[in-house]
Amino acid sequence: MLLTRPLLKYCGNHSLEDIQVTVDSGADYIGVVFAKSKRQVEAKQLQEWLKATALRENQKLVGVFVNPTLKELDKVFASVSLDILQLHGHESIQFLKSVKERYSCPVWKVIHHTEESFELMRSFAGVADGYVIDKKTSSQWGGTGIRFDWSYVPAYIEEAQKQSVPIMIAGGINPENIGDLLPYKPIGIDLSSGIEQDGRKNRQKIEQLEKRLT
Template sequence: MTTVKICGLKDTETVRSVLHLPIDHIGFLFAKSKRQVTPAQAGEMVKVIHRSRERGNRVPLTVGVFVDPSEQQLAEVMREAPIDVIQLHGSEDAAFCKWVRDTYRVQVYRVCSVDNQSAQTIEEALAPYAGCIDGLLLDTAGGGTGRTFEWNRIPDYLAWTNRCGIPLLVAGGLHPDNVEELLEAYAPDGVDVSSGVETDGVKDISKITAFVERVKRHESHASA
């Protein structure tokens, strides 16, 4: 199954509007961004998701996106908005990832900005993270650019995540019109979208629905 992550949600109304869709992760940005939310804002959205879970509904995991967070920032967020996954998008080393996972008993996803590293360099860079993270997410260098990276780099990372038994998610410039192409060519374990399902900087429910439907359509064709 290909997982779907919708990132950068900012209000409870949007959260309620997407909970009926087969989305696996909902992401909240705590790093500096036009989509940044406060711990209190995220807490209100997390409450909406938890209430839906309590009613017996299938709900997505909540993901907090950070860039080189301090221990104080993490503590404040986890107090106000107890999330399921902490996604680290900065220069965090393997020891910090392990500390976060052990301290908060959450999953940790490490983001890797894709550049022109060789396969050997990729192996060397990722080796310390084996056993310290629960998922790897590839994004365009710089993050939040709305641009794709060179997808032919994906197999090198996918080989590593397969050996480690963790999922590989792909972000960076995805939208409803190119996600099936990515899935057909490279079959990552999950996809992550933010600006690609927005209109004028605001999450567009019709675009989110189209994105999810096209991921699921690819799944049904692949299994046929």
């Protein structure tokens, strides 16, 4: 099937209202952050939100973690069934293998754009089930609202295609600059702060963004 638009992941949902807005959107993936951050959620909270607003049949729930322990992951899985695990830290190849074996769900590895990022991405070939390319700062692993040099996007896509896995482009994407990214033909787009108003997911911003993809 030929994609008519990039896959969409709306991440950093941290309230029932956020979940309601993104479930009602064109999102393919709904992301929640369990790592320490301003958008951190607790598994029990999320469990209640999903009882009030269930994801649509075609949507997948993505849990975002930074250098978690298996015990921390166990605690989340005891309350919530995640469709995809997204690992945002310095997790090793062996850790990814252990996680996949333990939970039987796809694991996406976040690659932070640097001079070494392509070598790192290649090292996870055959282990990572997908990638998110992001930009981090000295104080934040993601959700920074900062973009990397998008001229590298085709090379990341090429590597992901060699590995036959999906890839999402993240970092500083919003309705105003999405037109600059589209010529690079991203397979997937991951947004958080770019679709927020006053720290909450904003229906109008999402609608504006999705109109630019049609």
